[in-house]
Amino acid sequence: MANNVPFCTCNSHDCPHNPCNHDEGCTPCVLSNLESGEIPACFFNIVDPERKEDRGDYLRKDFARIVQKLEG
Numbered sequence: 693m694a695n696n697v698p699f700c701t702c703n704s705h706d707c708p709h710n711p712c713n714h715d716e717g718c719t720p721c722v723l724s725n726l727e728s729g730e731i732p733a734c735f736f737n738i739v740d741p742e743r744k745e746d747r748g749d750y751l752r753k754d755f756a757r758i759v760q761k762l763e764g
């Protein structure tokens with residue numbers, strides 16, 4: 693299935709929440725992230741597009757650490 697969210701840069705195509713696997717847009721991804729204390733991959737990708745930093749478990753603290761290092 694084609695990705696129906698053109699700006700989604702998440703490459704976890706096996707994830708059931710990825711927009712390439714359903715037609716509900718970002719909603720399943722955002723809900724899952726909110727419930728698990730994580731930040732969606734697209735946010736990591738925009739601040740660290742070359743994936744130079746360790747993303748840990750994609751937790752809020754991992755995102756904050758990367759933003760602080762790269763943009764702080």
Ligand code: SF4
Binds near residue numbers: 709732
């Ligand atoms: S919130 Fe999730 S589904 Fe939406 S663009 Fe970001 S990574 Fe993709």
